[in-house]
Amino acid sequence: MKPDTEAALADIVKSAKGPLAIQGGGTRGLSPRGDLLSVAGLSGITLYEPGALTMVAQAGTPISEIEAALAVENQRLAFEPMDHRAVLGTQGDPTLGGVISANVSGPRRIQGGSARDYALGVRFVDGTGTAVKNGGRVMKNVTGYDLVKLMCGAFGTLGVLTEVSLKVLPSPETQGTLMLRGLDDVGGVRAMSAAMGSPYEITGAAHCAKIMEGGSVTALRIEGFETSVAYRMDRLKDLLKDFNADMNVADATMSDWIWKSVRDATLLAEVPEDIWRVSCKPSDAPALMARSGAVGWYFDWAGGLIWVRMPAGDDLRASLGAFDGHATLVRASEATRAALPVFHPEAPGVAKISAGLRARFDPRGILNPGLMGPVAREVA
Amino acid sequence: MEMPIPDPAVLARKDRVVARLQAVLPTDAVIQDAAETRAYECDALTAYRCPPMVAVLPASTQEVSEILRICHEEGVPVVPRGSGTSLAGGALPTADCVILGVARMNDVLETDYDNRTIKVQTGRTNLSVTGAVEENGFFYAPDPSSQLACAIAGNIAMNSGGAHCLKYGVTTNNLMGVTMVMMDGEIVELGGAHMGASGLDLLGLICGSEGQLGVVTEATLRILPKPEGARPVLMGFNSAEIAGACVADIIKAGVLPVAIEFMDKMLIEVCEDFAKADYPMCEALLIVEVEGSEAEINDQLALITEIARRHNPVALRESASADESARIWAGRKAAFSAIGRISDYMCLDGTIPVSELPYVLRRIGEMSEHYGLRVGNVFHAGDGNMHPLICYDANKPGDLEICEEFGAEVLKLCVEVGGCLTGEHGVGIEKRDLMTHQYAPADLEAQMAVKDVFDPQWLLNPAKVFPLAVSETRRALDVAAE
Structure with a gap:
């Protein structure tokens, strides 16, 4: 099933006789049981205001389409969503709905926050087939409960996303990455902590010791205007000199490649x-x-x-x-x-709340059952 | 603003409730004398007052748990209170409620510079969180204007913002974990010093839930290294349209200032009078602040002033010293006190898409004439959060009601142009009855379903956020325990 309007999607959910497996681009390989319900038919950017740093798009819109539109205005998705296709060996196009449902965030999460920090509003269809709106398209909004955060990372178990509003940010002029070689895990984490505690706004901090040949590498990314990146890189080298590691700076092209690799594992x-x-x-x-x-x-x-x-x-x-x-x-x-469950088991008090929410938003337990713990009926 | 009629059955149980609370709390932590409960009769929305039945001042999570267990068993509504600085009536009591104040819980439990977190009890004030870490070069980013007095508990309840959230985000973006007590007394831990939730993002749901889902007693907050420096530039323009176009161009140029504040002519005059900030007299003033090293600040300000010049500013002045920067901010931060000196006022908090600013300001001007009340505007221009300040005379019968009607029209306008009722103050009682303008019945039902899960009897802060008529059947479930 591949509806192309929210109303059609709501009808499908309302009349469903059994479990639905909700899919965006199908790149995350979660394959819950049930009849396939593809959201890819709900596609397209509905609003983009670069001067207000705001974009609204339907949930099935490919991330590639969103990133291309943003690039024209020299803007980007600052949460740097991971592309799972390489590591999972999957096909398809990652979609906005999939990224938000799984709260997929990349290396910049340590400085700029995760997908949920950039989601301003959602529309979704709950497990009864009712369409619900929460949040909006403005950056500051505390009107009522924040169901936007609840939907981010709910993997479709509380509702099927149909539309998402996003905060977007300017792309920096350039980037560079400071590479330190030879630190063990403890030293690498200490170096990253020192860098993160500096005012130089590190937007990526990764350390890799035991994953491949060639010894350890600790990588620290700085982004911004050309002169600013150069200045901060010098200060950072100075700050970290006592770690006695070999240091060199990867240029913008190399830096971009490094962080795509870190992001996509x-x-x-x-x-x-x-x-x-x-x-x-x-x-x-x-x-x-x-x-x-x-x-x-x-x-x-x-x-x-x-x-x-x-x-x-x-x-x-x-x-x-x-x-x-x-x-x-x-x-x-x-x-x-x-x-082994995919998600970490929750403490009993928290699991009770989560199960209660699922029972309210999806009383028949038909949305992606089997993901994120037992479904409503199994709890009852 | 209507409040529910106090439940006589609850009032009749006062002595028993007090006795049970006294059995689990120190003597001075249970306040029931009418003269003393009056201290808790209102928050910063002072037009509405009602002393609570009892006020309690617990000192630990365990005591909060005991209090809530007792109130749950007795069927007594509980209104949580931080420092009582809510502008929306979020901590307004009802006559049959227990006010649960967290002011005695203000310890720093752990500072962790390696992982850039601080764990505090939630009665601690916003500014004193920064106070605990600034010697080590760190700060806590959300900076509501009331930061000297407001508590982290209230910041979490309302998801508070501030002038600098364009760069650093609001409370929800800086909150990593909480210890929360459920209405039945159960203690739950959400999040921690790690990033991201293992399951549903309940932390994101709690933040901004106006004390209706649980009482947050401890919080793990993200702290950030202080920037090397910061400096504002002042810009004056002949109209709000031009100022708005300038803001859009700055943002499109790829600079992300840490703050962009807008003030209209009335506020410029009032603030100048009060704070002597040396503001230029004009129709629209922008304060744009950037951060970084001296050279980085110079580079960014050069770009910003170049953009501003294209819009024919009537004034353009970079701060020349730390003292001047402080005065520029003192004027803006004193806006509410400055206007409070000349008049009673109501502060609105709607957010609009930034591009709608000129239209909305023009409409507010027209409404000001229609209602015969003066209004000044301050505005977080980078993120669209408006603060129209409507002046009225509290001693003139009917003036408050006219002011409220005017305010409601402005907020409806914000929703109409694609914005929302409240950007950072919360709904409380103030915007409660306007919720149906922003949300359809199904949208409100989904939110109320969340409260059903956390607080099935609707005992926690029950008369807030949702229009009373909409929540009536749920609140009626509040059956007295025997």
Whole structure:
């Protein structure tokens, strides 16, 4: 099913007799059970005001179309959404609805925030087939509850997104990346922390020690006007000189390539193991990995995000134990995904709230059942 | 503004409720004497007052949990209160409620510079969060005008913004985790020092929920390294249209100032009189601030002033010293006090698409003549958040009602042009009855369904946010416990 209007989509949900598997571009490989409901037919940019940093588009609009329109005005999606196709081996075009539903954010998250921080408004169809609007197209809006945040990262389990308003930002004139070589995980995280604690507005901080040949690299990105990037790069080198690492600066072209690779986890595309994604307190990252039993890993978000290569079928959560954060299973065999939940189990009090919300927004439990914990009926 | 009739059954249980609260709290933490509860009768929306049945001042999350468990069992409404600086009546009591004030909970629990976070109890004031970390070169970014007095609890409840949110975002963009007590006394932890939610983004839902979903007692906040420097430039223009076009051109040029503030002629005069900021007299004034090193500031201001010159400014002046910068901001930040000195006023908070500014200001001018009330405008021009200040005379019978009608018309206009009722102050009671202008019944139903999940009996701050007629059947569920 591929409706091309919100009303048609609402009719499909309302008259559905069983589970619906909601799909944007189909690049995230989540494949929930149910009849396929594609949102790709709801496509197109409906409003773009560069002077107000605002864009509104239908949920099925390809991200590539949005980025092309923004590029004409020298603007961009500042949350730098990841493209999952390389690491998951999927086809299709990532869509706005998919990116927002999964709150997909890239390396710039540490400085600029995630997709949910740029979502100003949504329209969605809930599990009863009712169309709902929340938020709007202005940057500051506290009128009523913020269901926009709730829908970001709900993976379609509370409603099917049909339209999203976004805050967009100017693209910087240039970028550069300072590369430090030879630091171990602890040193790398300390260097990233020092950089993040400086006033030089680091927009990417990644460290990669045990993922490939050739020793460790710690990468720090600065973006902005040409003179400003040059100035800040010099100050940053000075700030980090006591780490005694070899330092060199990657130019704009190289820097762009580095951060696309970090963003898309392309280093992990060909590895045979399971892939996990851990969100943690940045300074905890080295110790967490030391007890993980993992084959390899790299840090993004100054250590706050760890991409992990785990032996197939091993439970990373079991080896990490309790920690400030969570682990998501990104790529694994069907058998492993049947045995280990994709999302980190929530504490009982929180799980009760989440289940309650799903029961209200999708009382029949038909939207992407099986994702994000038990569906309403299974709870009841 | 109508409030629900106090429940006589709850009032009749006052002695028992007080006795149960006294059993779990220190003596001085339970306030029930009529003379003393009066201190909690209103917030900064002073036109509306009502002393609560009881006020409690817990000192810990555990005490908050005990209080809410008791009130839940007794069927008593609870109105959470930070510092009581809400301009929307968010902390206005009802006569049958328990006011739960978090003012005694103001400790810093942990500062973590390596991970750039601070964990505080939520009674702590906004400015004192920055105060706790500034010696180490850090600050907490959201900066509402009331930051000297307002509490983090209230900032979270209203998702507060401030003048500098164009670059740094509002509270929700700087909040990483909370400890929250549910109405039945259960304590839940959401988020922490890590980024992103493991499941549904409940933290994003809590922020801005006006104390209707739970009582937030502790918060983990993002702190940021202070910029090397900051400097504003003042620009005067002959009309709001020209000022608006200049703002759009600055943004399109790829500069992202940390703040762009707009003031109209009336506010310029009033603020100048009050703060002696040396503002130019003109129809529209912009304060544009940029950050960075000295050289970076010079580069950005050169670009910005070049753009401004294309719009024929009647005044254009870069701040020449730290003292001058402070005075420029003192004028803007004193706008509410300055106007309060000459008149009673009501402060509106609608947001509009930036491109609609000239039209909306013209319409407000026409309404000002129609209603016979003066109005001045300050405006966060980068993000479209307006603050029209309508002057009225509180001692003149009927003037407040005219002012409220005028205000409602302005807010409806904001919605009509694609904006919203409130950008940073919240709905409270003030904008409650206008919610149906922005949201269809299904939209409000979806929001109320969220409250049903968190607080099935609608005991937490029940008379706020939703029009009373819309929430009536749900509030009627508030059945007295026996």
